[in-house]
Amino acid sequence: MKAGKATAVILVLVLTVVCAYLGVVYLGDYLKLGLDLRGGVQVRIQAVGEATRDDLDRVIAVMDSRINGLGVTEPTIQREGDNRILLELPGVQDPDEALDMIGRTGFLTFRTFDGEGNETVVLDGSNLLSAKEAVESGGGTPGNLSQGGYVVQLTFNAEGQRIFADTTRRLVSDYGGLTSSAASDGDLRRNIAIYLDDELISMPYVTTVIPDGNAVITGYSSLAEARQLALTLQSGALPMPVEIVEKRTIGPTLGADSIAKSQMAGLVGLALVILFMIAFYRLPGVFAGFSLILYSFLLLGAMALIKATLTLPGILGIILTIGMCIDANIIIYERMLEEMGRGKSLRAAIDAGFSRALWTIVDSNVTTLIAAAVLFWKGTGSIRGFAVTLSLGILISMFTAITYSRFLLKNTVESGLVKNPVLYGGKPVIYDGKGAR
Numbered sequence: 001m002k003a004g005k006a007t008a009v010i011l012v013l014v015l016t017v018v019c020a021y022l023g024v025v026y027l028g029d030y031l032k033l034g035l036d037l038r039g040g041v042q043v044r045i046q047a048v049g050e051a052t053r054d055d056l057d058r059v060i061a062v063m064d065s066r067i068n069g070l071g072v073t074e075p076t077i078q079r080e081g082d083n084r085i086l087l088e089l090p091g092v093q094d095p096d097e098a099l100d101m102i103g104r105t106g107f108l109t110f111r112t113f114d115g116e117g118n119e120t121v122v123l124d125g126s127n128l129l130s131a132k133e134a135v136e137s138g139g140g141t142p143g144n145l146s147q148g149g150y151v152v153q154l155t156f157n158a159e160g161q162r163i164f165a166d167t168t169r170r171l172v173s174d175y176g177g178l179t180s181s182a183a184s185d186g187d188l189r190r191n192i193a194i195y196l197d198d199e200l201i202s203m204p205y206v207t208t209v210i211p212d213g214n215a216v217i218t219g220y221s222s223l224a225e226a227r228q229l230a231l232t233l234q235s236g237a238l239p240m241p242v243e244i245v246e247k248r249t250i251g252p253t254l255g256a257d258s259i260a261k262s263q264m265a266g267l268v269g270l271a272l273v274i275l276f277m278i279a280f281y282r283l284p285g286v287f288a289g290f291s292l293i294l295y296s297f298l299l300l301g302a303m304a305l306i307k308a309t310l311t312l313p314g315i316l317g318i319i320l321t322i323g324m325c326i327d328a329n330i331i332i333y334e335r336m337l338e339e340m341g342r343g344k345s346l347r348a349a350i351d352a353g354f355s356r357a358l359w360t361i362v363d364s365n366v367t368t369l370i371a372a373a374v375l376f377w378k379g380t381g382s383i384r385g386f387a388v389t390l391s392l393g394i395l396i397s398m399f400t401a402i403t404y405s406r407f408l409l410k411n412t413v414e415s416g417l418v419k420n421p422v423l424y425g426g427k428p429v430i431y432d433g434k435g436a437r
Contacts, residue, residue, distance in 0.1 A: 034311030127160030161213030328401035
């Protein structure tokens with residue numbers, strides 16, 4: 001039993017080191033770097049016709065919503081003069097890719113055909129409540145236009161649901177004898193064409209009545225492609241026509257020397273914090289160091305997963321959160337020392353320390369999460385991005401401090417690998433011939 005716990009501790013520490021190594025070697029390939037670190041694309045947009053300051057502000061708001069849905073992309077979008085907008089997208093090397101992200105007005109229409117080449121618009125984007133990308137299994141489901149794969153799910157308001165249900169009911173009733181093969185022969189009377197800005201994006205065949213109005217647009221090769229359309233539809237149409245007057249690739253605003261110094265500052269800060277913890281808490285400080293390494297790996301991995309853009313201020317923010325992460329460990333270890341000072345055994349002191357510190361840690365972090373939620377709710381752009389990153393940091397730090405550190409400490413004590421309380425930050429054990437005291 002003791003050998004098994006010792007093995008578990010050693011295995012977890014080895015896995016932590018392996019994760020840190022993989023993070024250093026591979027994680028950088030998945031992190032998006034900001035304009036200051038990597039550069040990107042610069043696009044100048046000009047209003048067609050007369051434009052007021054309010055018109056340009058609304059165009060900026062729509063573009064920011066499309067490009068920066070979670071607030072973690074860190075684009076630069078600002079007015080230039082009376083009728084221009086400057087847009088800078090980090091990490092995008094192809095100007096045409098930038099145009100795909102901002103160029104569409106996002107006007108959605110659903111159209112039916114009468115068999116004589118005439119189209120009728122039965123529904124448009126004004127009835128759209130939400131658009132969301134998703135992955136659906138193949139084969140489709142009853143009442144669904146999808147046949148699986150990467151899709152965009154559409155939800156309409158009450159009027160849109162009624163119109164959509166009536167339209168699909170009419171097509172099934174009037175053209176029940178038509179099969180999907182008829183559409184391939186040019187007979188589209190049982191199809192609903194979906195257009196975006198007068199461009200055909202999908203032509204689904206209606207298999208059954210769709211009473212709930214939940215339509216699905218299919219035919220995307222990746223989830224990112226489906227997400228791009230979902231953001232375009234969700235953010236709405238541009239309030240005025242615009243045109244691209246300039247597009248070019250730009251280099252990073254910071255030199256390699258600034259980036260190297262920032263990375264060195266992060267490593268030095270991490271090393272100093274770990275040395276401080278070891279000096280004050282000894283073995284628990286060592287475990288806190290491993291906890292910080294795991295925390296850094298998980299935080300950067302989470303940022304890569306949500307496609308957050310890492311800028312120099314972001315790197316500095318991560319360095320700052322290292323101090324926030326270590327706070328929970330300090331609270332726990334101080335509680336442990338108090339319990340050991342009262343004469344409790346190592347095992348009892350660890351259990352009491354974690355249980356007594358738990359609610360203090362939860363309370364302090366919950367209040368910060370509430371503040372982050374308000375920032376995300378009311379903020380825009382980089383403010384929302386800061387709220388997302390802050391929330392991720394808090395949740396990950398709670399996991400590493402409460403779960404990871406406790407596992408290492410408890411199993412180390414129970415395995416008998418380290419028995420002396422001095423190595424846990426406690427008072428030395430004195431042997432006087434009659435036993436320890």
